[in-house]
Amino acid sequence: MRRSDEDARLSEQIHADSIVTERVTPDRLYSRLRELRDAGFTMLLDLGGVDYPDRPDRFEVVYHLLKLPLAPAGVYEIARPERRRILVAVGGEKPTLSSIVDLWPAADWAEREVYDLFGVHFQGHPDLRRIQMPDDWEGHPLRRDYPLRGPARDAAPRPNFSLKGNVGANVPATPRTEVRTHE
């Protein structure tokens, strides 16, 4: 259990880099991203999820955008392209965000991955199914409350070596190797 002041710090989310960060609500997400794309942020670098179980809106999806020209361009034309970060928090029984696959085709697998590993749904995604885990997998492994070794292995009894029960009662103890000394 984390302490409450750590929760407060987490919810503030200090970024140690200089990327301009915006926080939007789920209903503004699609329109804001479309605005940014039309403003020249032509590449969706990445989108990924983070799980904060103690927050009211549990999941945070992080979008990173990059300003790049759409036509062939040299190093000096590109210079220092701008980056932008969008944070969106989403919670509830069935956390749902709008899909941005029609804005950037690159979002396809990344959204499937967030769905697969966190259970965040993306409305409007053409093919929202699991991508990393098998199709019949239950649960979302990257949630913080998902056990590291998986639910099945977590529930299985572990061998108890302290009882020495794996040595049969009638088996004589292994004789120690004789240590020969110089005569």
Added chain:
Amino acid sequence: MSERTTTLPPPRQLDVIEQDDERMLVSMGPQHPSTHGVLQVLLEISGERITKLVPEIGYLHTGIEKSAENLFWNTATTVIERMDYLAPLSNSLCYFLAVERLLGITDRIPERAQQIRVLLAELTRIASHCVWLGTHGIDVGAISAFFYCFDLRERILDLSEAAGGARMHPNYFRVGGLASDLPVGFLDRLDALLKFFPQRMRELRDLLVENPIFRDRTLGVSRLAAKDAVAWGVTGAPLRASGVAYDVRKAFPYSGYEQYTFDVPTRTEGDAYARFLVRLEEMDQSYRICRQVRERLVAGPIAIDDPKLVAPAKQTIAVSMEALIHHFKLVSEGMRVPAGAVYQPVEGPRGELGYYIVSDGGNRPYRVRTRPASMYNLQVLKHLGVGELIADLVVAIGSLDPVFGEVDR
């Protein structure tokens, strides 16, 4: 309470592909040798032409991001390096740059540590491109190049073994610098390698650049326009082969890259042959950087002087109580990293490799999100493959150079 009940949509992979007298369903992979790992591509073909395709990934998912959340900041690198297993040091460099940014010690990394990091990252890039070139050559029927490439790679892995103790996953970088200084004799071996390199590149060029089979198989195949490359999030050599000279080393220099002179090779054709030429040229540029590092290599410390972050030298543990305590605390409980989040990119051999790392102030990462360059590069296959021949799909996959450790993590 964990939520183990979810409503899954039914597996739809076969629904999107129809079969009739004209069209046939072919499953390529996940054990097909030309898929460079475990990629499955479901193809709907009409004759030899692909009319629809669905790439399926996830066969190599090992939960590395989840594992990293359960390891100390310094020990997480063992799993991090296994993501892109052809370029382990690019991965750990990126991860540690991000952690150092969270700690606020980016400006304090000693000169020598930064130089050695750049040197090994560039050698890793050459070694990674060797694997790509060798296997890509085999895909298109040029087998000899494979042996030349793997010989060169083996020489680089020898250096990696000398520095970090292991060929594939040296775990050589640490928070604040390096695990240890370069061993005695390393620079002589490096000089021998740098002397040998141009000759080997000449041989590789002689084997492939004008090779009629290689050219026939790659020229004009899987052409990617700059506009599409950007929209699909393609970075690295495939993006530069389409004409966009975006390189993280130039755009957002890290670890002192702004001090070195190197070019960003680009082509405008955007086909498999252009990607091949761009990567060959990149190997030469990496060699240029390595030579500059070798000339400028300074003496000095290899890690910052902060016992809370860097384990003290082994010799001091025997004589200093404080050093022993610091060592014990670092090993048994790890360091603490201030709460916050950071996105740190580097130019890996496959493109922009990034880590979005969240810390809650504890001794383990709260979340490690990778921006997997090869996942985004591979995804463009959905756009490239339709309308191509099956044989050209093999070329397309090879020229995108995916590494499935990174795609699936």
